[in-house]
Amino acid sequence: EAQVTQNPRYLITVTGKKLTVTCSQNMNHEYMSWYRQDPGLGLRQIYYSMNVEVTDKGDVPEGYKVSRKEKRNFPLILESPSPNQTSLYFCASRVGTRRTDTQYFGPGTRLTVL
Amino acid sequence: AQSVTQLGSHVSVSEGALVLLRCNYSSSVPPYLFWYVQYPNQGLQLLLKYTSAATLVKGINGFEAEFKKSETSFHLTKPSAHMSDAAEYFCAVSGLGGGNKLTFGTGTQLKVEL
Numbered sequence: 001e002a003q004v005t006q007n008p009r010y011l012i013t014v015t016g017k018k019l020t021v022t023c024s025q026n027m028n029h030e031y032m033s034w035y036r037q038d039p040g041l042g043l044r045q046i047y048y049s050m051n052v053e054v055t056d057k058g059d060v061p062e063g064y065k066v067s068r069k070e071k072r073n074f075p076l077i078l079e080s081p082s083p084n085q086t087s088l089y090f091c092a093s094r095v096g097t098r099r100t101d102t103q104y105f106g107p108g109t110r111l112t113v114l
Numbered sequence: 115a116q117s118v119t120q121l122g123s124h125v126s127v128s129e130g131a132l133v134l135l136r137c138n139y140s141s142s143v144p145p146y147l148f149w150y151v152q153y154p155n156q157g158l159q160l161l162l163k164y165t166s167a168a169t170l171v172k173g174i175n176g177f178e179a180e181f182k183k184s185e186t187s188f189h190l191t192k193p194s195a196h197m198s199d200a201a202e203y204f205c206a207v208s209g210l211g212g213g214n215k216l217t218f219g220t221g222t223q224l225k226v227e228l
Contacts, residue, residue, distance in 0.1 A: 056213070
């Protein structure tokens, strides 16, 4: 089954404790992206990657890091999480960078930072 | 720059009634528009997309949307609501920057009542 997977689905952590949210897709997509969803704000892009070893900042990159060492994986790293990073996070992938390409989303990771 | 405005953060309809969810866009380039649905505790699923082939776009689950350039709108409709349609709906525009990222509206929560 073609899909985007994320782990963990739920995470409660404390301020300053480094964490990684994994994202993997099995569709051989070139483009991958991370979004955060907050009430009343919709989804905002954190980082994106157009191919292996090519990453760039989205609209709200502060406090986050990413890497793209393999085509299928795009982990999101919070080196020193803070309470304002409490949010619902989605990974997405797309076959390429055409504006008409459909983005496919993972199931989401709900993060709480105490 | 691109942006999307969804009027009405909450919409309530009776089962069997018409569903109308509003979306207006702003885009500096010819827009490509998407509607996604998010069921509770799930990721976003594509309902339909406009890619300039036809102004009336039919999607899954009986939904359709009409692109109206003169009104800069892309409203989502369904003739007869079903209880299973209760979800959050996001309109998005594909734009420049961020690898031709999706810019989302703030979402509309649809409630279907008996």
